[in-house]
Amino acid sequence: MPETWTVETVAEKKIGDTPCWQFRLLRPDGRPHIHTIPMAALDRYAAEYDMNPTDTDSLLEILLHEPHMPMTDEADGTPQRYADPGPTLWEAESTRAAREAHLSRVKTCPVRIDVRGSRAVDTIRATHTPDRERVRTMREEVDTMRWVHQHSDLPIRPAEEILHA
Template sequence: MSSEYKVIAVTDYPNSSEPKWAVDMEKPDGNLHRHVLPKATLEWRAAEYGIDDVEELMDIVLHEPFQIPATEEELSWDAAAQEADTKLHRLPSLIEAESTTEAAESLRVRIARTKAEKVHVVSTPKKGQPDPLDKIRNEHGIDPERKREKRELVDTMRWMTRHGGLPITTTPSGKEGVRL
């Protein structure tokens, strides 16, 4: 059974070298939990996982601090693997995944499990009051060009992790060459 954390406020986080939000949540015992995140986090997750829905991105970043580590059983959603009676493996990370789609599905499974088993973050404003998460909805600042640049960085890192370097190198004469 998971604990419900209620978002009660979202504010700009002061005294920081980069713009950040502070998301204050009330825990079931009445104590406060504060999640501080850089304002670029939603843009990064959009680039990393190919997700454009701001609501889904907020759901991801609000649950990431509570994420439950992946286990072999989590791939039980993979009917093809079950049908082939293959050994299930743990969900791949962003860098380990074969594709952005696979990485996003892995993340979705981990977040769903976190919400079901550990912490479920909700925002239920009182009648007549604005939703505290509207601050993030209205100020997320996801820019398509910056997102594309971040996507290229992620793709390059994934490639280098898998293959040990880039496929194109610079030759001693300064011209591009293909790595053999």
Template sequence: MPEKWTISNIVAVQVGAAPCWQVSLTRPDGSVGNHVMPTSALEWRAAEYGIDPTDVDTLLDILLHEPHMPTTDDPQHGPRYADDGPDLWTADTTTAAREAHAARIKTCPVQINVRAAKPVDVIRAGHRPDPARLRGMREVVDTNRWIKKHGDLPVPPKPTVEDPVPVSNAPAGPRGRN
């Protein structure tokens, strides 16, 4: 039977230069722990798992359960989730990664009811995903997944090197023109 924790408070905090959310979680014995996460974590999970970036409840559900998901140490690849499902980097598709992660939440030994939590209203009201930043995050995730699965990009990116000789100063062509 999973242990049920409740969200008792959420406040905005600054950690260095990063704006963060501090989520206070109350355990059944009455003790309180805090989960601090950058506000950008919501956008990262949306980009990673193909979730609507405005669906704060689903994104927080993932973020608050992740630290409690059972893991195991794989001597060859390092820590991984204890189940046999794919992770973000080994899944064939974003949908497969999202479904495996959702299954982990359902079987997590700690359960946190995000949807019924009134304190989440502060994040619901303040979360404003940036579409351009999300596109960039998705590109990073997709590129890293490809590299992890295949070892390299299919075509190396072209270097962004400026032409050392501007066209106006380039040597003349065969007829004295460029």
């Protein structure tokens, strides 16, 4: 059974030039845990997983659970990966497959952080305004990067490379 953590407060914080939200979470034993997320991460995750950029609750659930998702323990220097057999964003055959695998990781995470209905998150719900053009551009980048990761190159060279060859 997952351990349930509670969102106690959310505050705006700037780290360098990066605007962030800082979450103060309470563990079941009452100990606090601070988790800081760049505000732009909501748009990024909406793009990566082709999610509604205005669904702040779903996006925050992924962002807050991700650090608690079980990972492999690779002693041989191989990069860590999620412990479940689901595909990563770059391995999945589609954005939909990547989204379903990642949402499954949230559901099976050993830590449960309830965002929906949390009044502490009201500020984010009220102020988050997605940049739809940026989300669209990022979606294209994600699709391109997935293709390159899986096939090592683009199917054809970009037009500017062909014209200047």
